[in-house]
Amino acid sequence: MTMPQETDPLLGPGPGPGSESSRPRLSKxxxxxIDPAHGDLILLLCYIITGLLDSSAVFIWGSFVSMQxxxxxxxxxxxxxxxxxxxxxxxxxIAGFCLGSMCFAAFHRAFPARRRWVLCASFLVQTLCVSLAALIVxxxxxxxxxxxxxxxLVPLxxxxxxxxxxxxxxRVLNFNGLTSVVLTSIYCDLFSHPDFLSTKVVGHAEEVRRLGAVLCLLLGVVLGGLWAHSSVGLMGALWTAAMLKSFIVGAWLWWKGKNEDE
Structure with missing residues (x-):
């Protein structure tokens, strides 16, 4: 057994060589x-959330909460x-949506719009809003x-x-066609495309996104309808949406940064 020496640190060994740099690494x-490539996958998930919330809100509250x-x-x-x-x-x-547009746009203008913490904060606020509404319900x-x-009115x-x-x-991710709150323009662009009825449409990324938006919203509507008709009702739809929003926050935390190696 080794006896302690006078020169030994009183509180034991100091922090390891990697711990001092952990905070700068986290800050960096x-x-x-973030790299906006494949950010359309997040926005397609948002279409599911929109369908989930709007279908259950229309059934219970009698009004939309996303599609104005x-x-x-x-x-x-x-x-x-x-x-x-x-x-x-x-x-x-309508008033809540317009106020939110002003606030979120101002937030993204005030800070570098595509920074990881900015996108995480934006979706964290969205998660908290849905969670508070779910708690009230x-x-x-x-x-x-x-x-x-x-x-x-408050949760609405x-x-x-x-x-x-x-x-x-x-807009921040530069996928202007995937707003997640409207389908009319997507239907027009999708069905008016000259290659819509041919196999060439598979090679058009924009057309695939439009079709994905329609299918994702439809999936969300079905899920919202199932919740609304169940004993859980709107409460289940709201908590499910909050869970999906929190998943998006986590996704941004691990998303590939711009110019980072794979």
């Missing part, structure tokens, strides 16, 4: 600009007279026939607010 990793075209129609009809309060919910959703469980109150506004973050991210 978070400040790295339908909400604009509901809001306009309400201005000329209607017997229900759907137009109020639609107006709140879980605690108060508003039904389809529930009267108009903050228990409906939160989910609409975060939905705009996905659309802003599509």
């Amino acid at each position: 990793h978070l400040r790295t600009e 075209t339908g909400n604009t129609v509901y809001f306009g009809l309400g201005l000329v007279g209607t017997d229900d309060d759907r137009w109020i919910k639609s107006g709140v959703s 879980t605690m108060f469980r508003p039904s389809r026939d529930a009267p108009l109150s903050w228990m409906v 506004a939160l989910v609409a607010f975060q939905s705009s973050g996905q659309a802003v991210a599509s």
Whole structure:
């Protein structure tokens, strides 16, 4: 057994040679600009989230939380007279989405838009918004026939607010056609393509993305419909969306940086 010497450190051996550089490495990793290649996969996942949230929200709340075209129609009809309060919910959703667009766009303008920590922070805020909405719905469980109150309007506004973050991210990643909140233009571009009815369409990455967007949104709608018709209802759809959003945050943390070696 080796006896301690006077020159031995009082608190034992110091930190290893690699620990001092761990913080700079982490800081450098978070400040790295991500490679936008294959970022369309994240945006296609966002289409699933959109379908999941919109289908369950329309079934329970009677308004969309992502696709604002339908909400604009509901809001306009309400201005000329209607017997229900759907137009109020639609107006709140539109306002939440517009406010979110301003906030997320300002955030990405204030900092380098494609830095890892910026994208992680953006989707983390989206995750928190959906989680807070899910928590409110879980605690108060508003039904389809529930009267108009903050228990409906607050989670509705939160989910609409975060939905705009996905659309802003599509601009940041330079996939402007994959906003995840609209399909009309995608249907037009997809079916008007000269090679749509030929095998050549497989070689067009943009056409494959458009078809993927349609299928992903449809998948999300089916999942949202299943949740809405179950005993869990909107609560299950919101928590599922929050889980998928948190997965995206983790994906950005491990995403390949620009100019990094494979």
